[in-house]
Amino acid sequence: MNTNHATWLKLNRPAPCRSEFLRLVTLLFGCSLALPWQVPLAAHRGSHFATSQCTSTRLVVATQQPAGVQVASEPSAQSAPKHRPRVIVVQPVILCDDDGSTPAVHAFPKRLIDRVYTKAKLELLYLQPLRWNHGKARRGEITQHQIIRDGRHQGIISPDKRIITLLFASTTDRKKGPSGHGQQGGSTCFVRLGPSDRQADPLQLAFVVAHELGHCLNLRHVVDDPAVPDKPANLQGMGALTDRLSAAGLHDTQRDTVLRSPLVMDRLRFYTLAEAQKQIVDETWEPYITGATDDMLRFSIGLTADAPLPQQPQTRRRFAKQQYAGKVLDFNAAEKTLLTGMVQRLQALIGSSWPGVSRFPWHFVKVDGTFCKGMAHTRGLSIFLSGRYLEKMSTDANFGLKLLLHEKLHVIQRLNRKSFKPLYQAYGFVPVTLKKGELKQLNAAQNPDALNVSWAIHSGDALSLLITTLARDTEGIIQFQEEYRTLDKQPDGSWTIGAIREKDGPFQNWHASFPFRVGHDHPNEVSAYLSGLLLESDHLKTLNRDLTAAQTDRLEQTRNAFRNILRLIGDEDRNASKPSARNLPGPLRTNRIGELYCHVPVTLYSKTIQFHSGGLATGSGVCAPPSIPYFPPKVNE
Numbered sequence: 001m002n003t004n005h006a007t008w009l010k011l012n013r014p015a016p017c018r019s020e021f022l023r024l025v026t027l028l029f030g031c032s033l034a035l036p037w038q039v040p041l042a043a044h045r046g047s048h049f050a051t052s053q054c055t056s057t058r059l060v061v062a063t064q065q066p067a068g069v070q071v072a073s074e075p076s077a078q079s080a081p082k083h084r085p086r087v088i089v090v091q092p093v094i095l096c097d098d099d100g101s102t103p104a105v106h107a108f109p110k111r112l113i114d115r116v117y118t119k120a121k122l123e124l125l126y127l128q129p130l131r132w133n134h135g136k137a138r139r140g141e142i143t144q145h146q147i148i149r150d151g152r153h154q155g156i157i158s159p160d161k162r163i164i165t166l167l168f169a170s171t172t173d174r175k176k177g178p179s180g181h182g183q184q185g186g187s188t189c190f191v192r193l194g195p196s197d198r199q200a201d202p203l204q205l206a207f208v209v210a211h212e213l214g215h216c217l218n219l220r221h222v223v224d225d226p227a228v229p230d231k232p233a234n235l236q237g238m239g240a241l242t243d244r245l246s247a248a249g250l251h252d253t254q255r256d257t258v259l260r261s262p263l264v265m266d267r268l269r270f271y272t273l274a275e276a277q278k279q280i281v282d283e284t285w286e287p288y289i290t291g292a293t294d295d296m297l298r299f300s301i302g303l304t305a306d307a308p309l310p311q312q313p314q315t316r317r318r319f320a321k322q323q324y325a326g327k328v329l330d331f332n333a334a335e336k337t338l339l340t341g342m343v344q345r346l347q348a349l350i351g352s353s354w355p356g357v358s359r360f361p362w363h364f365v366k367v368d369g370t371f372c373k374g375m376a377h378t379r380g381l382s383i384f385l386s387g388r389y390l391e392k393m394s395t396d397a398n399f400g401l402k403l404l405l406h407e408k409l410h411v412i413q414r415l416n417r418k419s420f421k422p423l424y425q426a427y428g429f430v431p432v433t434l435k436k437g438e439l440k441q442l443n444a445a446q447n448p449d450a451l452n453v454s455w456a457i458h459s460g461d462a463l464s465l466l467i468t469t470l471a472r473d474t475e476g477i478i479q480f481q482e483e484y485r486t487l488d489k490q491p492d493g494s495w496t497i498g499a500i501r502e503k504d505g506p507f508q509n510w511h512a513s514f515p516f517r518v519g520h521d522h523p524n525e526v527s528a529y530l531s532g533l534l535l536e537s538d539h540l541k542t543l544n545r546d547l548t549a550a551q552t553d554r555l556e557q558t559r560n561a562f563r564n565i566l567r568l569i570g571d572e573d574r575n576a577s578k579p580s581a582r583n584l585p586g587p588l589r590t591n592r593i594g595e596l597y598c599h600v601p602v603t604l605y606s607k608t609i610q611f612h613s614g615g616l617a618t619g620s621g622v623c624a625p626p627s628i629p630y631f632p633p634k635v636n637e
């Protein structure tokens with residue numbers, strides 16, 4: 001949503017446009033306005049509770065899903081991961097020492113994991129990896145519970161229970177060999193992939209990650225799962241690594257368990273009215289309701305500036321939630337068909353350039369035209385659309401494609417917040433921390449797509465803020481109003497917002513370097529607008545306007561950055577070693593070491609072998625065999 005005042009007026013009271021293009025731009029960009037909100041979490045398909053972290057025979061707690069959960073009949077899904085109807089989204093976190101050095105060995109196996117989960121028709125998608133400077137956690141000097149607490153507190157572990165946080169540590173349980181812990185039925189797992197100076201086997205790395213993710217998906221060890229036979233080889237049991245990671249490595253009952261996990265998301269989803277009522281009031285990602293000012297609530301609900309609001313916090317929240325829930329609608333069949341077709345078209349257009357956009361979930365909520373004045377926007381992982389936009393999309397395909405891309409980019413910005421930072425700084429934005437209360441004092445609008453107002457603009461040696469505030473017009477209607485203000489640095493390093501200032505020459509030049517008229521108040525919007533222009537220029541081949549040299553540079557700057565930010569994270573990023581013997585794209589192969597590893601009687605994985613603490617597995621809760629941790633150099637082939 002774009003909070004720009006001019007956009008807002010254009011959108012609602014169509015003014016004469018100078019050209020068809022401008023009209024299109026107005027319609028397209030006007031869809032994104034400023035609002036206060038947030039993203040809802042996915043509706044859980046089964047009641048889950050995350051219990052033991054550990055995955056040993058003794059410690060696994062079986063969290064059986066309620067009976068009667070249906071496994072939906074499959075469409076004739078093709079087997080290529082990108083065509084699969086479901087995804088799991090994983091946030092990798094690489095633990096480092098406090099000074100940022102010594103990152104834990106990490107790898108992002110994808111192809112092998114996609115293969116073993118073939119039966120569940122899901123694709124694994126990694127978010128951009130985060131580095132977390134927390135030496136005690138990297139070295140295993142504090143408990144995993146403490147690490148999780150710290151991770152939540154510092155915003156490292158995703159607040160969204162649909163997203164798996166995969167932490168790479170160097171030591172856990174005072175051991176260093178490849179192994180891990182998955183939170184049974186939870187959303188956090190720890191893996192350690194061995195010391196950085198040892199060559200690791202890609203099969204082994206993939207197995208450790210796939211196995212631990214399995215615990216998050218609520219898979220138990222075969223030894224604890226009466227429904228799964230010892231043979232054939234299983235992801236959670238015994239067998240050769242190649243077989244455990246094959247499509248047959250997941251039993252039918254395990255597939256059903258995986259499909260009941262709230263971590264498994266439909267790639268394309270239209271929220272029903274009942275589901276959408278929960279989505280629209282969900283504050284998992286940001287405090288859309290509780291953080292909204294009175295005028296923002298009025299604007300969102302569609303009330304006039306004078307409308308009274310309950311002031312007692314609980315009553316206010318209840319009132320807002322009721323009002324919000326009353327704004328959602330069901331999509332009709334034609335709208336679903338329209339959006340499905342547009343998503344597929346967009347996936348075909350940008351799938352190879354920006355798979356980090358096209359493959360992530362496309363979740364839609366429909367709202368009525370009075371909610372945030374019907375403007376398209378996002379909350380959490382969902383795109384909110386009103387009938388007005390759907391109608392426009394049905395008659396103007398290019399408009400629809402650009403709109404979907406623009407909004408989806410806001411979802412990706414939320415998921416990969418840090419990755420966009422260098423691009424935003426290259427645009428000329430500067431990150432600042434505003435003093436608490438400054439925005440409320442100005443009655444700033446709250447754009448759910450850019451809720452974090454922490455980007456200033458250089459103006460000479462000083463910093464300024466382009467900000468959208470809420471003001472009442474002569475009819476008592478709340479409207480957006482753009483202001484350009486000075487910023488003043490405080491002794492504690494924070495900034496206060498000063499007087500309105502003139503949009504001087506340097507500002508005008510900076511503004512004109514972007515080939516659109518509105519949305520310059522936040523880099524989330526700037527980059528989303530530029531994505532639409534890149535779509536026109538590079539994919540639709542419909543960009544037929546002259547750009548200045550500066551504007552062409554902006555496109556190029558964005559094109560280059562997107563190539564990195566929006567790529568697919570996967571096997572190519574392995575840093576643990578050079579897997580010279582095997583290139584993953586070929587058929588699965590193993591080697592001597594792999595076979596040796598596989599044939600070790602690992603207590604935890606077999607019902608037929610008695611648990612014994614003195615053997616290879618010690619019952620400490622470790623999943624992978626700890627006693628054959630590394631591959632000595634030069635043994636493959």
Ligand SMILES: [Zn+2]
Pocket residue numbers: 001002032033406407410449524525528
């Ligand atoms: Zn936007």
